[in-house]
Amino acid sequence: MADEALFGAIERARAEWGGRLLILGHHYQPSEIVAHCDAVGDSLELSRLAAASRAERIVFCGVRFMAETADILSRGPGRSVWMPVPQAGCPMADMATADALEAAWGRLCAATPKAKWAPVVYVNSSAEVKAFCGRHGGAACTSGNGRRVVEHFLARGFRILFAPDQHLCTNIMRTLGREGEVALWHRGTADGGLSEARIRAATLVAWDGCCPIHAGFTPGDVAAARAAHPGAELLIHPEAPSPVAAQAEHVGSTKAIIEVVSRAEPGAELVIGTEDRLVRRLAAANGHLRIHPLRPILCADMGRTTPEALLRTLTEWPEACRVRVDDALVPDARASVERMLAL
Numbered sequence: 001m002a003d004e005a006l007f008g009a010i011e012r013a014r015a016e017w018g019g020r021l022l023i024l025g026h027h028y029q030p031s032e033i034v035a036h037c038d039a040v041g042d043s044l045e046l047s048r049l050a051a052a053s054r055a056e057r058i059v060f061c062g063v064r065f066m067a068e069t070a071d072i073l074s075r076g077p078g079r080s081v082w083m084p085v086p087q088a089g090c091p092m093a094d095m096a097t098a099d100a101l102e103a104a105w106g107r108l109c110a111a112t113p114k115a116k117w118a119p120v121v122y123v124n125s126s127a128e129v130k131a132f133c134g135r136h137g138g139a140a141c142t143s144g145n146g147r148r149v150v151e152h153f154l155a156r157g158f159r160i161l162f163a164p165d166q167h168l169c170t171n172i173m174r175t176l177g178r179e180g181e182v183a184l185w186h187r188g189t190a191d192g193g194l195s196e197a198r199i200r201a202a203t204l205v206a207w208d209g210c211c212p213i214h215a216g217f218t219p220g221d222v223a224a225a226r227a228a229h230p231g232a233e234l235l236i237h238p239e240a241p242s243p244v245a246a247q248a249e250h251v252g253s254t255k256a257i258i259e260v261v262s263r264a265e266p267g268a269e270l271v272i273g274t275e276d277r278l279v280r281r282l283a284a285a286n287g288h289l290r291i292h293p294l295r296p297i298l299c300a301d302m303g304r305t306t307p308e309a310l311l312r313t314l315t316e317w318p319e320a321c322r323v324r325v326d327d328a329l330v331p332d333a334r335a336s337v338e339r340m341l342a343l
């Protein structure tokens, strides 16, 4: 089907459902998908929209953990969540499993019998991991509110097990002036590679997962960008390594990056270190600015959603595209996300 015909077919299918359908899209989705979304946002914005929605069907254009979060928050009679390409996952979310976290949790608690621990899990994690977090009294977080969530627990005397993104975690602790209190838990080892003395000395233990996209930015990229665009401001997503983020004028979530762009004076020059579909869209929508990618890197999973798959979902509703989190996980997983939303 030609692009125009495909566009029209998707819009007709949308119109048939009217207000009973909500299509959500992440900022990293391809532009031909964003064009059909009722709302485009980052993980936190889309979580809030899913929670507030009364639509019968939510179609989530993004990756699997996002659709799972929408299902966890929007469960109700006659309501359902769908993904055009349910195989689209997140390599970072796959770096932490609930079983591995439970084992680490047991070791941390055994090494510090008098300490209070709380798990904090990035929303970029599976429903099982969110349920682990909720079961142990912790909260989810996003790149936008991670610092607030971490501060909440630290202020109440908790030590934190943070998963799965080590870089978001170290960037938060760096901005708090406490990066030296972080110990890194090495996946795939029985003891995390941490002695009992190291665990006892740590305020926060960070899982050693990362986003392969944002972790790919290097200090060399920053040096090259500074040389090519002297005077440009650098905006970096906090999933980038701390030595990279520490050099930026602005470190923030996709929403925060978009806000900095929207406030920039005409003619301003900005170098942006995040997923390239968003950078390209910002450059195209802001012709009065000079916007460059720190280095163009695409998330392959975010790019898996196609107009053809979206049309098929809206017209055939294949059961394989339905996202339904195991009922047994929902109460604990929801508790972790709702604690985050309440902070």
Ligand code: SF4
Binding pocket: 028, 063, 089, 090, 091, 092, 093, 124, 211, 212, 213, 214, 275, 299, 300, 301, 302
């Ligand atoms: S950009 Fe990174 S964190 Fe986001 S979906 Fe892709 S791999 Fe996961």
